Amino acid sequence: MRKVYLSHNSIISSLGFDSDTVVKKIKDEVSGISLINDKTLFHNPFYGSVINKTILKNKFEALKTEENYTVLEQMMLLSLSKVIEASNITIDESVGLIISTTKGNIDVLDKTSDFPKSYAYLSRLGTVLRNHFLFKTEPLVVSNACVSGILSISVAKRLIHENVYKHVFLVSGDLVSKFVLSGFNSFQALSNSICKPYSKDRTGINIGEAIASILITSDTNYLTEESVEVLGEATCNDANHISGPSRSGEGLYRCVSAAMKEATVTSKDIDYISAHGTATIFNDEMEAVAFNRLDFQNIPLNSLKGYFGHTLGSSGLVETIIGMHSLKQNTLFYSKGFTSLGVSKPLQIIEKTKQQQLDIFLKTASGFGGANTALLLKSVS
Template sequence: MAKTYLSYNNIHSNLGFNSETVVENISKGLSGLDRYEDASLLPGPFCASLISSEKIEDEFNKIGDASKFTKLEQMMILSLKKVVDPSNIPLNEKVGLIISTTKGNIDVLEKESEFPKNRAYLSELGKIIQNFFGFKNESIVLSNACVSGVMAISVAKRFISEGKYDNVFIASGDLVTKFILSGFNSFQALSAEPCKPYDKYRVGINLGEVSASVLVTSSKEGLPAEAVEILGDASRNDANHISGPSRTGEGLFRSVKAALNEANITSAEIDYISAHGTATPFNDEMEAIAFSRLGMELVPLNSLKGFFGHTLGASGLLETIVGMHSMEKNILFSSKGFTELGVSKHINIIKGNTPKMLKVFLKTASGFGGCNTAVIFKKTTTNQP
């Protein structure tokens, strides 16, 4: 099987419009979360990570007419352009495009929107991004709840391994909208204060908006310093409940186990876990149980939700990119908001930025409908110390 690598990458968030700036701000402990009181979005106060529409438009007008594109389209195009351009890869028939999102342009269904309602179709989002860049192949839209971003990496790897593509670009994004906020509020899961994943005193979930992009490639030539090899991946569905995860962590346990088997390594060889960590009691407890069952109680683990909130279908790709840079810098970033363990099983939460020689890391994600995805990454020989 051909080796596959994560190469050029970009994060577009309110912590910065490129991966390097975002990672630098994370290393400084800066969070993009803020408290909002906006009755047009939600009757009560909420805490979220939002990107200024004006800043997005100003940036987009440098490359196109912002008035013709929705906020999400602008964000995703801006992010993807910062991956496509430095790659210098001709967009021929051997290049694929995957769009990962949970709700896409859901905000165009609101009566205030100036865009036609058909823009809410995920296929339209895919076509718009495909046509902007001139991809020869039709975009593949992947929408599988909150595992979408990391699952896109698995799908890209498979396309390359079977020879359909040599290179696959992934663009991922989601917005904080009235629809999204009202949905999570109906679960009584939203917090008006910054979230605290795995913490005894957690108060609920925060939402965030971001766009993130990456190149998945079969070529080892010209990889950036933070590039990683994809060792193994797996997805499993526990089919427990439309919104509640398996109480035993069965789906997550099986997905990590299968990824380890494909990577041909043991759990003891994982140096770091970039976990899902939404700061909800059911999710945090399920993950703790799964990692305990896997014998990973001592593996350093963090959730990045305290920096970005939950960015839905973009979260897995966003957090993978941060993990790539963490590996390259040999630094474990803190799990912001954590002070005291609030789950029944011991897990090794990273309390502060910690230097550590890193070679292999595990990224996991779990989402509504019982979906669970795990991907294992390894430093390439080009960035070994």
């Protein structure tokens, strides 16, 4: 079976408009989270991260399109254009397109929006991207709560293995919107300070927005310095609750176990874990239980939510790309916001950015509805 790789990539977030800039900020332990006072989004000031829309507008104008796109569409077009251009791949029938999002253009449903309500349909994103870049094949939209970003990588890998495509472009994104903020607030999940994953004094999540794009390919001619091979992947649903994870970590335990089986690795082969780490009481505890069941308690682990909050459907892809750069630089990035361990099982949280030889990392994500997804990725450099 042919090998599948993650290659050219792009991140747009509060920390910058390209992957290298974002990774540099994280290496310097700089957070893009701030106190936001915008009553069009939320009735009270809240901690979160948003992309600078003035810079976005200036950069988007370089695409020289006269179409009237939503903010999310502009971000996706800008991010994906960088990856397509850098890869120099000709768009033909061997090239697929996947869009990963949790809420898509949900903001157009607000009564102040100037866009038609029909733009909220997720298929709209597929139509926009396909038409702009002239994809020859039907785009696929993956929307499965907060595992969408890395689940899309799994889907792309399987499509390549089935010889449906030779290359797949993946773009993933969600916005900070009134709908999302009010929803998480109704769960009493929003933190009144910068989030602190796995910490004793954690009080909830920060919502952030980010867009990420990546090339998934079977052709080694299109690899980059930070490229990784997808060794194994799996998704399981714990079927516990619409918003609460299994207290035993069963879904996460099973999907990581399945990914490890496919990759033929043991806990001793994994150099670090890029975990979900939302800083909510139940998520962090569930992960700690699952990781200990997997004998991962001594593997260095971080959550990147302290840098740009929880970016929903894009979080898994954004954090995967940062993990790729972590392997390239042989650097473990500080789990920003961590103070003292606040879960019932031991974890080796990365408390300071440091150099360490790295080869294989595990990326996990968990989401509403009981979804759990895991990827095992190996450096090819």
